Amino acid sequence: MNKLLKMTIGLPALLAVSLAFGVANAETLSLYTSQPDADAAKTVEAFRKVNPDIEVQVYRSGTSDILGKLAAEFSAGATQADVLLIADAVSMEGLKKQGKLQSYEKANVEGFDKDSYDAQKTYFGSKLITTGIAYNSAATSKPEHWADLAKPEYKGMIVMPSPLYSGAAAYLLSGFVGNSELGWGYFDKLKANETVAVRGNGAVLKSVASGEKPYGILVDFMALNAKAKGSPVEFVFPSEGVPAVTEPVAIMAGSKNLPAAQKFVDFILSDDGQKLALEQGYLPAKPSIGRPSWLPEGVQVKVMPIETLKVLEATDADKAKFSEMFGG
Incomplete structure (x- = not known):
């Protein structure tokens, strides 16, 4: 089921209300992702632990559905997403060809295979x-x-x-x-x-x-x-x-929350972000992080x-x- 939900993970409702004035200027990041529900929730929770001042609004569906939603938004001239975390590089290449992705030259790709990310740094494989x-x-x-x-x-x-x-x-x-x-x-x-x-x-x-x-x-x-x-x-x-596929992450061109979107990419590519992928049972894109238990060394x-x-x-x-x- 398509889901649009505001995630304020880790903050009880009462505490969230009590801090409302203190975070009045907090950034809000709009994430479109095809990750399974539980993984998407864990990803947002881990991201907010290191970026507590960034609220995350999540739209979760299959990649093809997300592309359809984006196409409708492009036609209406009102793109809502700041950052994408979807299944495959082919979808990202299509968006890149349309000029819909924002290059992030300063993204830290040290330790990643060059084949895992776009040469122009518009999208980056996460696993x-x-x-x-x-x-x-x-x-x-x-x-x-x-x-x-x-x-x-x-x-x-x-x-x-x-x-x-x-x-x-x-x-x-x-x-x-x-x-x-x-x-x-x-x-x-x-x-x-x-x-x-x-x-x-x-x-x-x-x-x-x-x-x-x-x-x-x-x-x-x-x-x-x-x-x-x-x-x-x-x-x-x-x-x-x-x-x-590599479940790449990318920033949308024209993002209204570019600093927050860049921080999200930074987290996904960080050792903490890659360790999270490993904990979730994926093979991380950064080889030095290790392998899931179901894929022993040598296999x-x-x-x-x-x-x-x-x-x-x-x-x-x-x-x-x-x-x-x-x-x-």
Whole structure:
């Protein structure tokens, strides 16, 4: 569900009222994010611990929904967002191409891979999120490759996130379509196998964990964090490669609260911000921070090579065709 809420985390209502006069000149930051609800709340809480004078107003939804909201705001000439924290670099490249992102030259990217942030410093990757195959622990077949999901024994038992809502799913869609080993033929096979597209990754996890649909295409951290908490979910990184997004952060051009937006980017890229990502079960974008427990040292995940600019060019047409095939 789309959510617009004022977060004053850590301040009881009475205390907030009693301090109202003392923070009358406090900055207010408008954040649009595709992070799961709990993660978004923790991110804001951690940010406000080091920036207590900045109020944070949050709009949370899927990346595709956020892009639609922004497009409507652009048309109306009234952009509300100061800063974005959304799924993928492709979406950021699209906004950059439209001149909607503000460069932040002074952002501290020391220790980050150059591939994780934009050369013009308009957006910065915060973590690495891959998409693989999740399945219920009680499932009879154990998939190892993307092609396995097209086999007859999986018919009617697969669920995946819709690229019309999820940025990671949109990236996977165009990446797979542009892959000579997969292409639209792969989605034809998924369709023939009665694969169901649902609104987002959270719905996929719920379906797989309950056994309603024992197999799913899902982002790594959701499956593996759920497994660590006792959920009957297993996860596979197909050896032929997995698509990966970086959940970048960016400042909107024309932000009315630029200093606060810069502080938010600073926090996300700081060691504290990267440690928060690790605590939330993600693989931080800054390698020196470490790995989540589900990815021990020495375990290598093959990331599928996907050209961001080609995906950007194809994504609208790919989403339209996907919608015709799977609905949405």
